[in-house]
Amino acid sequence: MTAIRVSGLVSRYGGFTAVDGVSFEAARGEVFALLGRNGAGKSTTVEVLAGFRRPDEGTVRVLGLDPAGERAEVRRRTGVMAQEAGFFPDLTVARTIDTWRDFTAAPRPRAEALELAGLTAKAGTRVRQLSGGEKRRLDLALATLGRPEVLFLDEPTTGMDPQARRATWELVRELARAGAAILLTTHYLEEAQRLADTMAIMDAGRIVTAGGITQTLAGLRGRVAFRLPAGVDPAELPLPVALDGDTAVCAADDPDLAAQRLLGWAAERGLRLTGLEVRTATLEDLFLDGSAR
Numbered sequence: 437m438t439a440i441r442v443s444g445l446v447s448r449y450g451g452f453t454a455v456d457g458v459s460f461e462a463a464r465g466e467v468f469a470l471l472g473r474n475g476a477g478k479s480t481t482v483e484v485l486a487g488f489r490r491p492d493e494g495t496v497r498v499l500g501l502d503p504a505g506e507r508a509e510v511r512r513r514t515g516v517m518a519q520e521a522g523f524f525p526d527l528t529v530a531r532t533i534d535t536w537r538d539f540t541a542a543p544r545p546r547a548e549a550l551e552l553a554g555l556t557a558k559a560g561t562r563v564r565q566l567s568g569g570e571k572r573r574l575d576l577a578l579a580t581l582g583r584p585e586v587l588f589l590d591e592p593t594t595g596m597d598p599q600a601r602r603a604t605w606e607l608v609r610e611l612a613r614a615g616a617a618i619l620l621t622t623h624y625l626e627e628a629q630r631l632a633d634t635m636a637i638m639d640a641g642r643i644v645t646a647g648g649i650t651q652t653l654a655g656l657r658g659r660v661a662f663r664l665p666a667g668v669d670p671a672e673l674p675l676p677v678a679l680d681g682d683t684a685v686c687a688a689d690d691p692d693l694a695a696q697r698l699l700g701w702a703a704e705r706g707l708r709l710t711g712l713e714v715r716t717a718t719l720e721d722l723f724l725d726g727s728a729r
């Protein structure tokens with residue numbers, strides 16, 4: 437069932453159009469990643485979905501409701517982790533969670549929220565003394581306090597260390613498995629690739645590429661890269677390559693097969709292909725390909 441529906445969304449700041457006719461849907465149990473360069477319009481889209489801004493044109497529905505018009509009902513059933521959290525800096529972590537619990541229907545117990553954010557040891561620390569990554573973790577704990585049906589995460593893992601990032605991914609997956617629809621914006625393409633089922637890439641307020649992550653990547657070429665052996669003219673190689681310094685890069689539909697051909701060719705000549713890297717396409721390739729521009 438569709439949990440998030442955006443159709444023809446236009447959002448302007450004065451005369452500037454930040455979101456220019458965006459449409460997408462996300463179902464319950466789905467993680468949807470909204471990607472794109474700085475200023476593409478991702479946060480503005482999330483702000484409209486979270487009910488912080490009204491659409492200038494088009495419609496958005498969250499659980500079938502209008503987030504701006506039916507804000508109380510939407511707020512009760514959604515969690516939002518915005519780019520900048522509005523904490524009270526002088527409250528401790530525990531008091532912050534307690535305060536949020538008072539406003540949340542059926543909240544998680546405080547200890548569980550602390551544990552989930554990895555902040556148990558920081559329960560008595562004032563929010564202003566937390567590190568950037570710890571603040572993000574606290575924000576995540578607050579956004580998920582009521583086990584929301586829909587969760588908006590705007591760059592949730594920025595500033596988190598690798599361990600906290602992994603814990604966040606695990607939590608997001610768990611919430612999706614439990615049936616939540618999750619909309620995520622991120623600049624970490626690896627994060628999108630690991631977490632999301634579906635993605636849309638925005639640029640200058642429009643969606644330029646969208647689809648299932650697995651299907652989209654399956655349609656892209658992988659690559660084989662290696663250091664070009666001294667004295668070898670790239671034209672001699674059995675497959676066309678592009679040179680990046682002394683690294684030869686071969687784009688291939690089947691990178692394993694391409695690597696076998698290249699290694700076979702090198703072995704026949706008594707050469708070694710050092711620094712060999714063989715991989716299928718990643719979201720980063722999609723960006724670097726220019727498809728996202």
Ligand SMILES: Nc1ncnc2c1ncn2[C@@H]1O[C@H](COP(=O)(O)OP(=O)(O)OP(=O)(O)O)[C@@H](O)[C@H]1O
Pocket residue numbers: 449452454472473474475476477478479480481
């Ligand atoms: N309050 C505002 N007033 C005027 N322009 C704004 C305002 N907020 C955002 N913008 C502009 O709208 C555009 C979209 O911004 P938005 O924050 O939605 O982008 P984003 O994709 O989330 O970028 P980032 O990846 O940097 O967070 C940008 O050009 C930004 O400068």
